[in-house]
Amino acid sequence: MAMRLYGAKGAGSMAVHAALEEIGADYDFTLLDLAKGEQKAPEYLALNPNGRVPTLVDGDVVVFEGAACLMHAIDRHPDCGLAPEPGTAERGEYYKWLVWMTNTLQESGGAWAHPENWAPDEATRPKVRAAAEARLGRHWDMAEAGLAGRPYLLGESPSGADLFLFMLAYWSRGYPVRAQDRPNLAAHARRVMARPAVARMMAAEGAEWELG
Numbered sequence: 785m786a787m788r789l790y791g792a793k794g795a796g797s798m799a800v801h802a803a804l805e806e807i808g809a810d811y812d813f814t815l816l817d818l819a820k821g822e823q824k825a826p827e828y829l830a831l832n833p834n835g836r837v838p839t840l841v842d843g844d845v846v847v848f849e850g851a852a853c854l855m856h857a858i859d860r861h862p863d864c865g866l867a868p869e870p871g872t873a874e875r876g877e878y879y880k881w882l883v884w885m886t887n888t889l890q891e892s893g894g895a896w897a898h899p900e901n902w903a904p905d906e907a908t909r910p911k912v913r914a915a916a917e918a919r920l921g922r923h924w925d926m927a928e929a930g931l932a933g934r935p936y937l938l939g940e941s942p943s944g945a946d947l948f949l950f951m952l953a954y955w956s957r958g959y960p961v962r963a964q965d966r967p968n969l970a971a972h973a974r975r976v977m978a979r980p981a982v983a984r985m986m987a988a989e990g991a992e993w994e995l996g
């Protein structure tokens with residue numbers, strides 16, 4: 785049975801969407817309109833009580849959290865080459881980057897983009913944003929260092945972690961601290977965006993990124 789990805793244009797589903805394209809998986813994509821609140825509809829909340837995208841449905845298995853959806857889609861296609869063998873040093877690196885990105889980098893980006901989720905009091909929001917901006921600078925520096933001397937996070941070949949990094953870097957184009965202003969990250973984004981599967985995902989989502 786085909787997997788079904790629930791997502792939204794340019795949202796946290798981008799990395800999973802790109803992975804499914806890379807894999808050549810048989811999948812369906814259900815596009816939710818976040819502005820209309822379709823992610824809070826009871827039938828969607830039954831799948832993902834967070835009321836957020838993405839969600840990946842694979843038969844009886846329902847996975848939420850973008851990084852988890854990405855890892856599950858890749859694990860279901862073990863020959864796709866987007867993850868190193870379990871138990872290897874590279875697999876450890878893969879986990880490290882993915883968990884760090886979703887837990888740390890994405891969180892700081894979220895605090896900057898949606899300070900209202902951290903501070904109900906409007907007067908406090910500039911402080912939330914300023915702190916998030918400072919953290920983002922440190923995070924991008926760390927990712928930049930992780931790419932030193934290598935085209936992809938794990939070395940010579942791309943993995944799911946690179947698709948996730950690409951998504952977060954794409955979002956940062958609207959932040960005061962942008963991934964693309966660091967040379968390794970800019971080159972990485974260009975490299976990933978040149979992949980036909982990623983280009984298909986971008987086109988399907990109407991996403992554009994002028995990297996110069």
Ligand SMILES: N[C@@H](CCC(=O)N[C@@H](CS)C(=O)NCC(=O)O)C(=O)O
Nearest residue numbers: 795796818835836837838849850851
């Ligand atoms: N930690 C979650 C965050 C997901 C998330 O924030 N999704 C956003 C879109 S990028 C969303 O659904 N926002 C709509 C809402 O919160 O109502 C993940 O990585 O899947």
